[in-house]
């Protein structure tokens with residue numbers, strides 16, 4: 001699926017900025033930070049539009065935000081081949097050496113037994129270490 005088809009499938013407007021963000025994530029096939037996407041977009045990058053587009057793409061279920069720490073935030077593409085569902089909550093791996101982030105789609109987020117009265121709306125798992133390449 002190309003960027004135009006992805007936007008159409010999720011029923012949001014096609015803009016050059018949104019297409020550029022999706023293309024960057026699809027081409028790299030791994031989550032990217034704002035700076036990494038910016039490098040791909042080159043002169044098309046604009047800070048305010050970037051944030052608006054990221055928000056629109058997140059709300060539409062096209063991308064997800066991965067917060068590693070105060071300084072590292074990455075955006076990953078959602079894969080919706082299975083009947084267009086986005087409940088695919090998965091763990092993420094952060095490589096401390098090359099700072100790459102990988103979506104571990106096969107590692108599901110467990111359901112925790114919370115004390116009574118608590119309701120979970122979101123739970124993230126970030127596993128840190130060395131990626132396959134750096135661990136060689």
Ligand SMILES: [Zn+2]
Nearest residue numbers: 061080084085
């Ligand atoms: Zn979808």
Ligand SMILES: [Zn+2]
Nearest residue numbers: 095098131134
């Ligand atoms: Zn690495």
Ligand SMILES: [Zn+2]
Nearest residue numbers: 076092103104
């Ligand atoms: Zn992910």
